[in-house]
Amino acid sequence: MHGSIAVCEAVLAALRDIPGFRDAEPGEFTRRALMNGKLDLSEAEGIGDLLEAETAAQRRQAIALVGGALGDLAEAWRSDLVAALAKIEAGIDFADEDLPPEVLSGVGATLTATSLAMKAQVDGSRAAERIREGFEVALIGPPNAGKSTLLNRLAGRDAALTSDVPGTTRDVIEVRMDIEGLPVSFLDMAGIRDAADRIETLGVERARSRAELADIRVFLLDGVTDPASLGVEPMPGDVITRSKADIVRSGAGLPVSGLTGAGVDNLLESIGKELGGRVAGASVASHARHRTAIAEASEALRHAADILANGGDQTELVAVEIMRALRSIDFLVGRVDIESVLGEIFSRFCIGK
Amino acid sequence: MKHQDYDIIVVGGGHAGVEAVLAAARMGRSVALVTQRIIGIGVMSCNPAIGGIGKGHIVREIDALDGIMGRAADEAAIQYRLLNRSKGPATQGPRAQADRDLYRNAIRMAVARSDVSVIEADVVDLDVRPGEVAGVILRDGAVIRSRCVVLTTGTFLNGVIHMGKESRSAGRVGDVASIALARRISDLGLPLGRLKTGTPPRLAGRTIDWRALEAQPADDAPEFLSFATERAQCRQVSCGIAHTNPATHDVIRENLDKTVSYGASPSGVGPRYCPSIEDKVVRFADKSSHQVFLEPEGLSTDLVYPNGISTSLPADVQLEYVRTMDGLSRAEIVQPGYAIEYDYVDPRALDRTLGVKSLPGLYLAGQINGTTGYEEAAGQGLLAGLNAACRCMEDDPVILERFQSYIGVMVDDLVTKGVTEPYRMFTSRAEYRLELRADNADQRLTPLGLDRGCVGSERKVSFERKMSRLGTAMAIASDIRLTPGQAAEMGISVTRDGVRRNLIDLAPHATGGFASLAGQFVQFEGVEPSILAQIDRESVYRPYLERQAKDAERLRRDEGVALPSSLDYEAMPGLSNELRVKLGKIRPSTLGQAGRVEGMTPAALTLVLLHARQAERV
Numbered sequence: 001m002h003g004s005i006a007v008c009e010a011v012l013a014a015l016r017d018i019p020g021f022r023d024a025e026p027g028e029f030t031r032r033a034l035m036n037g038k039l040d041l042s043e044a045e046g047i048g049d050l051l052e053a054e055t056a057a058q059r060r061q062a063i064a065l066v067g068g069a070l071g072d073l074a075e076a077w078r079s080d081l082v083a084a085l086a087k088i089e090a091g092i093d094f095a096d097e098d099l100p101p102e103v104l105s106g107v108g109a110t111l112t113a114t115s116l117a118m119k120a121q122v123d124g125s126r127a128a129e130r131i132r133e134g135f136e137v138a139l140i141g142p143p144n145a146g147k148s149t150l151l152n153r154l155a156g157r158d159a160a161l162t163s164d165v166p167g168t169t170r171d172v173i174e175v176r177m178d179i180e181g182l183p184v185s186f187l188d189m190a191g192i193r194d195a196a197d198r199i200e201t202l203g204v205e206r207a208r209s210r211a212e213l214a215d216i217r218v219f220l221l222d223g224v225t226d227p228a229s230l231g232v233e234p235m236p237g238d239v240i241t242r243s244k245a246d247i248v249r250s251g252a253g254l255p256v257s258g259l260t261g262a263g264v265d266n267l268l269e270s271i272g273k274e275l276g277g278r279v280a281g282a283s284v285a286s287h288a289r290h291r292t293a294i295a296e297a298s299e300a301l302r303h304a305a306d307i308l309a310n311g312g313d314q315t316e317l318v319a320v321e322i323m324r325a326l327r328s329i330d331f332l333v334g335r336v337d338i339e340s341v342l343g344e345i346f347s348r349f350c351i352g353k
Numbered sequence: 354m355k356h357q358d359y360d361i362i363v364v365g366g367g368h369a370g371v372e373a374v375l376a377a378a379r380m381g382r383s384v385a386l387v388t389q390r391i392i393g394i395g396v397m398s399c400n401p402a403i404g405g406i407g408k409g410h411i412v413r414e415i416d417a418l419d420g421i422m423g424r425a426a427d428e429a430a431i432q433y434r435l436l437n438r439s440k441g442p443a444t445q446g447p448r449a450q451a452d453r454d455l456y457r458n459a460i461r462m463a464v465a466r467s468d469v470s471v472i473e474a475d476v477v478d479l480d481v482r483p484g485e486v487a488g489v490i491l492r493d494g495a496v497i498r499s500r501c502v503v504l505t506t507g508t509f510l511n512g513v514i515h516m517g518k519e520s521r522s523a524g525r526v527g528d529v530a531s532i533a534l535a536r537r538i539s540d541l542g543l544p545l546g547r548l549k550t551g552t553p554p555r556l557a558g559r560t561i562d563w564r565a566l567e568a569q570p571a572d573d574a575p576e577f578l579s580f581a582t583e584r585a586q587c588r589q590v591s592c593g594i595a596h597t598n599p600a601t602h603d604v605i606r607e608n609l610d611k612t613v614s615y616g617a618s619p620s621g622v623g624p625r626y627c628p629s630i631e632d633k634v635v636r637f638a639d640k641s642s643h644q645v646f647l648e649p650e651g652l653s654t655d656l657v658y659p660n661g662i663s664t665s666l667p668a669d670v671q672l673e674y675v676r677t678m679d680g681l682s683r684a685e686i687v688q689p690g691y692a693i694e695y696d697y698v699d700p701r702a703l704d705r706t707l708g709v710k711s712l713p714g715l716y717l718a719g720q721i722n723g724t725t726g727y728e729e730a731a732g733q734g735l736l737a738g739l740n741a742a743c744r745c746m747e748d749d750p751v752i753l754e755r756f757q758s759y760i761g762v763m764v765d766d767l768v769t770k771g772v773t774e775p776y777r778m779f780t781s782r783a784e785y786r787l788e789l790r791a792d793n794a795d796q797r798l799t800p801l802g803l804d805r806g807c808v809g810s811e812r813k814v815s816f817e818r819k820m821s822r823l824g825t826a827m828a829i830a831s832d833i834r835l836t837p838g839q840a841a842e843m844g845i846s847v848t849r850d851g852v853r854r855n856l857i858d859l860a861p862h863a864t865g866g867f868a869s870l871a872g873q874f875v876q877f878e879g880v881e882p883s884i885l886a887q888i889d890r891e892s893v894y895r896p897y898l899e900r901q902a903k904d905a906e907r908l909r910r911d912e913g914v915a916l917p918s919s920l921d922y923e924a925m926p927g928l929s930n931e932l933r934v935k936l937g938k939i940r941p942s943t944l945g946q947a948g949r950v951e952g953m954t955p956a957a958l959t960l961v962l963l964h965a966r967q968a969e970r971v
Contacts (some may be wrong), residue, residue, distance in 0.1 A: 019606045035963045037927020040956040047816045090779035093406055095437045186805075316786060320897055323784070335956040 002008070018270055030265065040072040041334035047134060056181035057131050057279065067286040072331045077297070078326065084110045085322045088315050104312065111305040111322070118298035124283030125291040130215065131279055132286045134176065134183035137271060138211040140232060141220030143167050143191030150220065151175055151188040155269075160188050167191060170203040172210055180272040182252045182279065186342030187214060188237060208232055215278075223251015229306040237274045239267065290332060297328035298332055358498045360745040361738070361850040362489055364476045365505035366394035367729040369719030369734030371460055372420050373503045376738030378467045379419060379807045382745055385470040385497065387489065388769040389509075394471070395425070395460025396843035397509075398725065399552055399658050401650045402450050406436050408728040409446030410719040410759045415735050415841040416579045418802040419812050420829070421907030423630050429455035431652055431890055433575035437443060442890040443787045444780055445466075447576040451661035452587060477533040481541070486714035486729045487821065496693065502739035505734055508550070508695035508780060510535040511720060516691040521938045523693070524679035527681045536729055541712060542700040548622055548775050550725060551629045551663035554671045557685040561647065565680035566593035569646070580795050580814065583772040593647035595659070595678045597630070602641070604674040605634045605666070610669050612665045622774050629692065630662040631673075641931035644680065656687060665692030700767035700937050706740035706750040707733055716741050722767055725775035733758040739807055756785045769939055770951045787901065792887060796820070817886075826884050827891075829876045830856040830867070843873060867892050886931030912945035916961070917968050927960045936961070 002339050009016055032037040039047070046065025046118050051255055053059040057261045084107045091104055139147040143166035155175040161168060173188040182333050187210055190203035209219050219227045219234065220243035227234045234240065242248055245255035255261035255268065304321035307314050363374040366388035370964075374386045388394060397403075403426035404412050411533065416423035421724040430449035437444040464471065480488035480496055488498035514523045515526075522532070539545055571589040609631060628636065643661060650656040650899050664671055668689035700722040700730055702709055707722070709715040718737040719730035739751045762783045783789050789797070799816045802808035804834030835852040840846070845862045847854060856874075860867035869890035871877040877885070922928060922936040931952060941947040947961055 026435055031963065035925075035927060037925075037960055089779070092437065093779040093781055095406060095440070095444075133730065261834060281529075305479065313440050316444045316780075320779070320787065320901070322933050324900075330955070334959055 011097050014116055018348065021112050028286075029125045039277065040068070040071055042074075042290075042332075043068055048287065055183045058181075058183060061128060061131050061267060061282070061284075061352050063309065064284055065286065067155075070290065071333055073284060074329050077118065078329050079330070080110055080114055080292075081326055085319060085326070088319050088322065091312070091315055092319070105316075107318075108305055108308050110309065111301045113304065114325075115298045115301035118294050118301070120297045121283040122291055122298060123162060124281045125285035125294070126277045127282035128286035129288065129291070131182065131282055134185050135216070135275055136210075136214040137216045137218060138187045138207075138214035139218050139220060140189065140207065140211045140229070140230060141191060142225070143193050144219040145191060145222075146256075146258045147188050147220050150243070150264070151186055153258040153261055153264055154186055164315075166193075166199050167195065170199060173204060178198075179268055180276060182186075182272070184271070184275070187211075193234070210343065216274060218251075218254075218267065218271075221253055223253055224247055230270075239270055239274075243269065293328045294333040297325040297332075300324040300328065359470070360499060361385075361501045361503065361741045362387060362497055362499040363503045363952060364388075364489060365398070365503060365507060365509075365719070366391070366471075367398075367507050367719060367823065368902070369420065369505035369507075369730040369737070370503070371464065372717075372731045373420065373505060373718055373741070374469050374736035375421055375463065375467055375739030376418070376735045376807055377503075379741045379809065380739065380742035380746070381806070382742045383468070383470075385472055385499070385626055387472045387474055387476055387491075387497070389473070389475055391471055392471045394461040394464060395457040397453055397456055399727075400659050400864060401453050401456075401457075401551075402448060402647055402660075403727060404446060404510075405862035406444065407759065407780045408445035409436070409578065409783070410576050410780070410789065410791045410794065411728040411732045411763075412510045413580070413760050413789050413791045414798055414859070415731055415762050416581070417795040417798040418735060418739075419808040420731065420735045420744060421460060421727070423462065423577075424581060425459035426451050426578045427582040427642050428459040428586055429453075430578070431590050431649065432570050432571040432577075432583065432592060433577070434569075438572075439582055440894060442791045442792055443894065445576075445692050445791060446780075447578050447791055449578055449650055450590070450592065450952060452653070453656075454651055454653065455587065459768060479534075479541075480535050481712065484713065484899070485710055491510045493736075495769060500745050501714045501716065503718060503734070503737045503741055504534075504721055505717075505730070505737075506531055506534065506910040507720045507730070508536070510545075510696040510856050512693055512695045514691050514693050515612070515665045516561065516689060517665070517670070519667075538696075538698060539724040543702050543709065543711075545696045546699055546723065546725060546772075547773075548692060549692055549694040550775055551665055552632075552685040553649070553662045553664060554660050554668075554675065554688050554690040555688045556647070556657040556659055556675070556681070557687050558649060558657045560685040561593070561657060562680045562683070563593055565594055566647065569594055575931055580819075581642075581812065588652060590649055592649065592650070593680070597643045597645060597662070597674075597678060598731065599641050600677040601674045602634045603762045604670065604677060608666055608670045609635070611667050620778075628665050629947055634875055635728055661688070661968045663692075666690075680921060682880060691725050693805060695720070696774070697721055699723070699770070699771050699938075703768050705742075705752050705764055705768055707737040708740060708744075708750075714741075714744065717722055720775075723776055724763070724767070724770035727901045729763060729776065732763060734885055736760055736764060739805065742807075743805075749807075751801075755783070756788065759783060760771050760795075761873070761935075762789075765946075765949070768943065769949050771939075785901070787897055791889065792890050814889065822881065822884050823887055826877065826880050826888060827857070828873075829874075830871070830888060831875060833876070834861065843870070845870075857888065857895065860889060861895075876877065907943075911948060914944035914962065914965070916941055916947060916965050918942075920961070920965060922961075925964055928957055932957055 030044050034044055043066050046062050048063060049062035053062050082114060087104055087107050139150060141147055148160035148162045148169050152158050159175050160173045169190050170186055175186045177184050189207035192204055192207060195201045196202050208231055217238045219240045220225060223242040227240055240253045242251050242253035243254040243256055246257040248262045254266060256267050285294055300321045304318045307318050361382050361384045362379045363386050370386060374384050377384045396817055411755050412423045427450050429451040429856055431452050433837060434448050434452035436446045436448055476489045477492050478490040479486055486502050488496055489502055490496050492835040507564050510531055512523050513520050517871055532579040568591040570591045575585050645662055646660040648658045648660055650658055671689050672686050675680050698717055698721055704710050707716050717730055718733035743750050755762050755765050759778060763778055795816055799808060803813055833857045836853055837847050837849045840859055847862055854872055860870055863870045868885040871885050918940060922933050935950055939950060944962055948958055
């Protein structure tokens with residue numbers, strides 16, 4: 001069907017005459033797939049992500065979730081932990097019988113190894129969440145350093161108002177881009193200086209705090225100014241540029257000109273490389289809910305291993321910690337408190353459609 | 354025979370029946386205990402011991418509700434041992450070897466002192482009226498009418514005893530099986546299954562060479578089974594420990610074909626954790642030795658119970674393998690061991706009052722529900738008796754929750770998951786193990802018992818005295834707050850964060866626990882050691898309990914999600930066949946209960962919830 005709006009409308013109008021025909025509710029197909037056992041919760045979560053995917057990396061990540069990557073991981077951890085717990089419990093409930101002394105052997109190693117594997121997922125989940133939610137790159141520099149001009153160049157349109165009057169930009173302006181498959185928001189903000197009026201002062205404050213929270217800061221400087229003089233410390237991975245390179249012909253920093261476009265490709269490449277490195281270790285845990293649950297499980301198992309290492313007379317507490325880890329894993333896949341998990345997932349479909 | 358009417362009739366005089374009938378009597382109901390043999394009331398038909406890990410917890414809970422088991426065991430205890438003494442308080446289970454005669458006498462005295470009518474008769478049928486049970490029918494055709502009936506028939510339903518190739522119908526050795534009653538239960542549409550259990554041969558103590566055996570003495574400081582007991586009432590004795598050896602195993606292996614258990618006939622499933630010696634030898638073939646505890650059956654008898662070698666081999670083979678063990682080379686068998694197979698009712702036909710869902714007024718308790726063990730039976734009997742009484746009084750039923758008691762855990766497990774082998778209590782079955790301790794069973798349950806009227810005045814007074822002393826001492830302990838520096842002066846190292854901590858928070862870090870800490874403050878002069886010990890047990894788990902309370906919130910939210918009874922599990926295409934059948938049978942009332950159904954997966958739980966939500970919308 002050749003799909004102009006008018007054609008689609010006409011076809012839909014014809015279809016609506018069929019008795020029983022109606023529009024699907026938001027998330028209805030996913031809900032039905034869940035009800036018919038074709039999908040599990042984290043897979044449904046992946047479908048939500050897929051609907052919202054803007055870039056290739058987001059799509060790949062969502063597909064992994066839909067494919068059950070997280071559910072498989074949780075199931076593998078679960079079976080290791082259940083086996084460890086069974087040994088601990090045997091030591092408690094059959095204390096009076098002649099258990100072989102090796103019953104507790106290997107439990108400590110399992111607990112430590114699982115805790116570390118979980119920690120790796122937690123560590124990689126920040127990057128995964130970034131892929132899902134997008135990175136932020138803050139443009140920071142003194143007033144009239146060419147930040148808005150650079151932003152407009154990146155956007156390919158006049159997203160920000162520019163003028164040669166210093167302090168033109170007061171609010172934070174965002175432009176969303178796809179850099180090598182990764183979603184990136186560039187933030188244009190007020191130039192950093194001791195401002196004269198109260199409104200500009202607030203703008204500068206906001207610029208500093210947003211810059212600090214951003215994943216990468218791009219400093220727009222003149223080749224000689226120390227970036228730290230802006231009151232925002234450069235961090236590893238940040239980019240220091242020599243802005244207005246069409247005018248400022250020498251000095252330190254990556255030459256970039258928003259006006260002519262010179263050096264912009266180099267800047268994007270450098271940002272793309274840095275972010276690419278950061279997402280290399282991304283785990284399948286791409287939601288804050290996943291990270292919280294896995295982090296709690298990891299911590300519980302670390303405690304369990306510590307208690308066990310202190311001697312075998314508090315194994316009931318080791319069991320408590322393993323149970324806590326299991327409950328966290330259960331929460332991850334929706335075995336407990338499933339209603340809140342469902343609510344969270346479906347609230348996203350309603351917005352999405 | 355004159356027809357008497359009672360509020361409640363309890364059928365069976367074992368551990369479940371006795372607790373049921375006494376609980377109903379304490380509630381002021383008119384009750385009758387109908388048993389095949391009055392002399393069999395209170396008999397310990399298996400090993401001569403009460404309590405243990407998990408089981409001792411249940412005994413304390415029964416005691417907290419003023420049941421008889423703990424007190425009777427203390428009257429008969431000839432060897433006290435607190436199991437898991439070196440581990441944390443939540444895992445410790447009090448256990449006692451009991452003199453069989455003394456135990457039975459204690460139970461019979463308790464029944465005699467109560468207002469229970471005891472009737473020696475064989476119940477062959479139930480008097481069923483439309484919609485409810487109306488009494489029992491005896492072998493001579495006589496009918497006894499009542500509002501409620503509690504069946505505690507143990508292994509008697511279609512019981513068959515196996516010894517070697519011989520099989521005969523029986524309840525216990527020397528008792529007749531209840532075949533007609535089994536048929537009646539089957540006719541009521543209650544699903545029946547088959548289980549088996551075994552006993553070892555009984556030995557003559559004088560023929561055992563005790564000097565050749567390791568002795569296991571009683572604890573120096575006995576931990577009693579009843580909260581009301583203050584001192585040991587019998588002379589304490591030691592048990593012996595013997596060991597099987599490769600020669601023992603050879604004899605067993607060579608004779609496996611002489612027992613029906615390894616032939617085609619018995620269909621019953623035996624417990625994995627209390628296996629017969631034949632099972633042990635076959636399944637753990639690489640183990641060259643198993644422990645055998647030689648437990649004296651009493652102070653005035655020569656009988657010895659060799660715990661660990663239950664068997665259904667022929668009598669001559671039993672004698673042959675027993676004599677291969679060191680210390681038993683001249684042992685004589687007084688009564689050979691045997692295996693028994695019996696019918697049980699799938700407990701998923703019951704609700705959490707232990708009432709039969711399809712027949713109001715009928716309650717089942719004990720081995721008939723697929724459990725094993727005196728303590729498990731007694732706990733169910735108590736609960737069934739209370740609920741039968743509540744029904745007669747048109748009072749709310751007594752439901753024990755999983756976070757409240759081991760009895761609650763057991764009943765929820767039974768009615769939700771059913772059984773696949775004889776059900777025995779383990780502490781690992783309790784998610785709230787740290788809270789469900791043997792030492793605080795009274796704190797957990799006696800208030801409920803007082804509220805419902807099943808706790809007598811004597812226990813009320815002693816419980817309230819204990820709680821008031823405990824409360825006072827806890828208040829003092831909470832009021833004394835030390836800085837990290839002051840704590841360090843007393844030898845307790847905590848983080849130097851400037852935070853003042855009270856004595857309860859500090860106790861787990863102090864060598865010697867709360868008692869030694871309290872010893873350094875005059876405020877605790879005159880406080881009984883038992884009170885100090887109790888605060889110590891409370892303090893050990895406090896940080897964990899606070900966190901667990903938060904975790905439990907998540908679980909409780911699931912308990913709050915009601916599942917409509919109209920939910921059609923058959924019509925849920927995403928469910929596996931197995932789960933469809935299970936859920937259809939159990940009809941869980943909450944999402945939490947559904948989550949505990951065996952084999953439940955997260956995906957299945959999700960779709961049950963979604964269907965429930967949809968059912969609500971329609």
